[in-house]
Amino acid sequence: MTASGERSGTLADVAYGRISQAITVGSLKPGQRLRFEDLRELCETSISPVREALTRLTAEGLTTLEGHRGYRVSPLSLTDLWDTVRTRQLIEGRAIRLSVELGDEAWEADLVSAFHLMSRWQRIHPQQPSAENHDWHRHHVRFHQVLIAACGSPLLLGFCETLAQRAERYRRLSLGAPYERDIGQEHAAIYEAAIERDAPAAERLLCFHYEQTARALETLVVAAEAGSSGEWSL
Amino acid sequence: MTASGERSGTLADVAYGRISQAITVGSLKPGQRLRFEDLRELCETSISPVREALTRLTAEGLTTLEGHRGYRVSPLSLTDLWDTVRTRQLIEGRAIRLSVELGDEAWEADLVSAFHLMSRWQRIHPQQPSAENHDWHRHHVRFHQVLIAACGSPLLLGFCETLAQRAERYRRLSLGAPYERDIGQEHAAIYEAAIERDAPAAERLLCFHYEQTARALETLVVAAEAGSSGEWSL
DNA sequence: CGTCAAACGATTTTCGAAAATGACGGAAGG
DNA sequence: CCTTCCGTCATTTTCGAAAATCGTTTGACG
Numbered sequence: 001m002t003a004s005g006e007r008s009g010t011l012a013d014v015a016y017g018r019i020s021q022a023i024t025v026g027s028l029k030p031g032q033r034l035r036f037e038d039l040r041e042l043c044e045t046s047i048s049p050v051r052e053a054l055t056r057l058t059a060e061g062l063t064t065l066e067g068h069r070g071y072r073v074s075p076l077s078l079t080d081l082w083d084t085v086r087t088r089q090l091i092e093g094r095a096i097r098l099s100v101e102l103g104d105e106a107w108e109a110d111l112v113s114a115f116h117l118m119s120r121w122q123r124i125h126p127q128q129p130s131a132e133n134h135d136w137h138r139h140h141v142r143f144h145q146v147l148i149a150a151c152g153s154p155l156l157l158g159f160c161e162t163l164a165q166r167a168e169r170y171r172r173l174s175l176g177a178p179y180e181r182d183i184g185q186e187h188a189a190i191y192e193a194a195i196e197r198d199a200p201a202a203e204r205l206l207c208f209h210y211e212q213t214a215r216a217l218e219t220l221v222v223a224a225e226a227g228s229s230g231e232w233s234l
Numbered sequence: 235m236t237a238s239g240e241r242s243g244t245l246a247d248v249a250y251g252r253i254s255q256a257i258t259v260g261s262l263k264p265g266q267r268l269r270f271e272d273l274r275e276l277c278e279t280s281i282s283p284v285r286e287a288l289t290r291l292t293a294e295g296l297t298t299l300e301g302h303r304g305y306r307v308s309p310l311s312l313t314d315l316w317d318t319v320r321t322r323q324l325i326e327g328r329a330i331r332l333s334v335e336l337g338d339e340a341w342e343a344d345l346v347s348a349f350h351l352m353s354r355w356q357r358i359h360p361q362q363p364s365a366e367n368h369d370w371h372r373h374h375v376r377f378h379q380v381l382i383a384a385c386g387s388p389l390l391l392g393f394c395e396t397l398a399q400r401a402e403r404y405r406r407l408s409l410g411a412p413y414e415r416d417i418g419q420e421h422a423a424i425y426e427a428a429i430e431r432d433a434p435a436a437e438r439l440l441c442f443h444y445e446q447t448a449r450a451l452e453t454l455v456v457a458a459e460a461g462s463s464g465e466w467s468l
Numbered sequence: 469c470g471t472c473a474a475a476c477g478a479t480t481t482t483c484g485a486a487a488a489t490g491a492c493g494g495a496a497g498g
Numbered sequence: 499c500c501t502t503c504c505g506t507c508a509t510t511t512t513c514g515a516a517a518a519t520c521g522t523t524t525g526a527c528g
């Protein structure tokens with residue numbers, strides 16, 4: 001056990017967590033070069049754990065590696081956004097269908113619980129969930145995880161996790177943007193379809209959910225691009 | 235350039251290649267514990283490159299990591315085989331459909347070329363392709379790669395690669411087993427559907443192709459299990 | 469005799485420094 | 499003036515040893 005609270009597994013795990021988070025929240029910017037010296041400082045270790053973390057992150061697509069020329073944060077783009085969303089619809093669509101078909105009593109209970117926590121949060125806090133509240137984010141992630149948890153395919157679940165992590169980077173970009181959608185309603189629809197064991201409907205609604213998110217983000221980005229800077233590489 | 239022929243990128247790449255190959259061909263057995271000392275010897279490096287290789291392999295599912303307790307070769311099982319195949323059918327099915335729909339002239343040319351090389355090999359060498367001939371394997375892999383190459387989704391292609399690597403371990407197990415199937419015919423059918431731009435047919439035939447492979451392997455394994463040893467963890 | 473705790477051994481994990489590599493810039497030659 | 503070649507420099511990559519960790523055994527105590 002270490003004095004400074006955060007320490008679950010190896011130092012490499014810590015490094016992975018920190019760098020991963022820094023990328024998703026954007027303190028490490030898309031396309032930015034990653035020097036070991038800087039990351040070593042961020043992670044408070046030597047470079048060995050940092051290197052291991054970067055290797056993992058690269059395997060998941062959050063960073064890229066070019067031969068002997070170092071690592072970079074993977075750039076974001078509209079093309080990549082749509083690739084991520086389309087692939088996610090395919091894979092998570094299959095996962096939720098299987099999950100709704102196969103899920104047992106215990107799974108149903110988990111789902112009720114997860115949905116309750118998420119929607120209760122929204123009832124209590126009238127603020128838009130888009131305000132990056134850490135609690136809501138936790139409930140939201142959990143809800144989506146439980147939806148597919150009973151699919152029975154470790155492979156599918158692994159891919160879903162990778163894709164969710166990818167998508168999360170884009171979702172963060174849209175924080176503070178005005179919402180035309182009723183996200184709570186979309187979630188409720190998926191939830192009800194799942195509870196009533198209507199697998200095709202659950203799949204359809206989940207895909208729609210992601211489609212909407214992507215569309216909103218696309219609009220936002222196109223507007224921002226016409227406006228000012230070019231933080232984006234089309 | 236190094237004296238001993240094999241050296242493309244970093245030593246970590248070499249280590250990755252050697253360990254990866256050792257796992258797929260089975261000289262490192264499923265479930266076997268991987269000690270750094272042994273691998274260091276196999277790769278002719280120190281442990282740093284070995285560690286990086288293992289990190290990558292674990293991300294792809296060829297090895298597993300348990301806390302501070304070291305790495306193991308991922309075990310094989312019928313459940314995992316079917317998970318791999320079902321997932322592959324889903325993802326590679328989508329990929330080939332997109333590829334057939336979107337592929338341009340140049341892709342068509344690549345496909346003709348790849349198919350020709352593969353089928354010519356089979357014509358010239360009357361032996362069953364199952365005899366692990368390295369050339370046929372190369373052509374076979376290439377054919378399957380080109381089939382999906384034009385799908386336009388880097389993500390999909392990445393997943394396909396992971397899945398193919400996973401599946402390859404199982405395919406190797408069936409070497410030397412009697413073939414009831416006409417693999418050449420199955421390939422030809424997929425090829426023709428692709429050339430004639432019949433995307434749904436191409437998808438259907440590719441899925442069938444994988445289904446057959448899995449079934450054959452399943453039969454083989456069940457028989458072997460009833461017979462003698464228990465190299466398998468159901 | 470059984471249980472628990474401390475210590476050992478084997479192995480992984482981490483470190484800091486050395487070696488290797490690619491990028492950059494300046495000087496020589498055309 | 500442009501091109502090419504060769505040092506120099508910043509970084510990555512690799513190494514071998516030190517530190518940490520886990521599983522097991524040993525020994526004491528109830």
